[in-house]
Amino acid sequence: MNSYIELSKEVARAVAYNQPIVALESTIISHGMPYPQNVETALQCQQIVRDNGAVPATIAILNGKLKVGLSDEEIDFLGKEGQKIHKTSRRDIAYNILHKINGATTVSATMYIAEQAGIKVFATGGIGGVHRNAEDTMDISADLEELANTNVTVVSAGAKAILDLALTLEYLETKGVPVIGYQTDQLPAFYSRESDFKVNFNVQSPKEIADLITTKQFLGLKGGMLIANPIPKKYSMPKELINEAIEQALVEMESLGIKGKETTPYLLGKIVELTKGKSLAANIQLVYNNCKLAAQIAYEVHQIEV
Template identity: 50%
Template sequence: MIDISVSKEVQSALQGAKAVVALESTIISHGLPFPQNLETAIALEEIIREAGATPATIAIINGQIKVGLCEADLSILSDPKQAVEKVSRRDLARVIQNRGHGATTVAATMIVTEKTGIKVFATGGIGGVHRGGNSTFDISADLQELARTNVCTVCAGPKAILDLPLTMEYLETLGVPVLGFKTDELPAFWSPYSGIHGIMPCATAAEIAAFLNIKWSFPLAGGVLVANPVPVADAIPQADMQGWIDEALAYIKDNNVSGKDITPFMLDHIRTAS
């Protein structure tokens, strides 16, 4: 059995049956430049504490899975000079074996979240079916993990760089419930609108909690995706976003960017362009 190091803060909250929210760490190592990545990681944890819950950022440090990170851990993940791998399900064993540093994706974070006994995980956006995925089969492991892991993942929708209709079709095939917090339209990460309706609207957090309780008491194994749209005032106009996505896709095609390098590249391009 692989040992998971749980911080005293997180351990105390779990033992006291208090609210704990898991956080992924690829946003720190691969999602934002320094020092914004470190500042964002700290700010996210503080927002959770201010709401009355305990944050549990997850990563691998020197081959050790850690749930709840200290300042030194966050510094390692945010330092561009450190060799920090982007870790999904397939990479976990290798990074642990090599005693390396790893930033957990949505999929890997869900795995550790479930094994730790945490039920809720928050992230910006999930992976999904990439554009052209019907021929390339470039599909994020996040979707399979949502189908098999008993965790509620709260996000602002799939990343807008993806093929959102195909992503929703794939989630439906896998039997993953998609709930919309105060919406019946799938949000598109940077925008509350995608034009895709049919997700299950929930008016309150209590309604979502009741749904989770029924599902897992049944029991129906597998996760639940809760889509919480970005506020309209903070959204990026869809026309602007589509232009930046098209630019990034053209570069990717011309320069043979592939695999797990695609999403970090596209996010960095959009960050720079916007």
């Protein structure tokens, strides 16, 4: 594995000295936001992680290597290239490495690479899940299967609002993945703090989450945990407004015949257009909020282990 994985100096030092580390994905840079907001957001995410006592490890595939920890120049490259960069899930990793295809890692790929590097906590915006009308399309994100099998705790603002949240929760329950609300009983719906669905457990502090991680590890329970962290109240959008935009975007997407891994970037972009940029501002703020909590959790895990 060492011949395929490359740690930045900062991350290598953190691994060597057993410092807290937070993994960050790169699909949000190349496919989640327009340039230059994508680069600005990625760099600010890293700073927030540092400010809260952990080392950031943004993950991507570059020049045939699993890169754990990106330079500012590498982040800018991903941002400028945008959707020219291959959106890479777990399925694509080996092929991209073999053919030296640059890849922006999704939740599933980031989780896999993070575990290989010994990183236990990962911050993202929202996970993928069961898509609407999945009973006909069988469109279910690989993120859910990764959560069932990979020992990484994922901090997100719930699942993306474009998904079928009820079926996403059912899938996670079937796979034995704990869905834990951070100071909430409800599953956040990405842009909105609230939904009609309940989480499995409600925790009140990063320390409690860290205790859960270490207890789960001690018991040998396979798989990750999903920490559902609501978007800050100041930036939360009304459910009705977002649902109306999603429904319109879905109709237009179907008329254009967009399917598979192109659906999420299209829908998120269309929702930004329909909400006149409000959803993008909310997206950025919820990612910052998740980075802060993830760093606090990683720090508390480190305190338990030292």
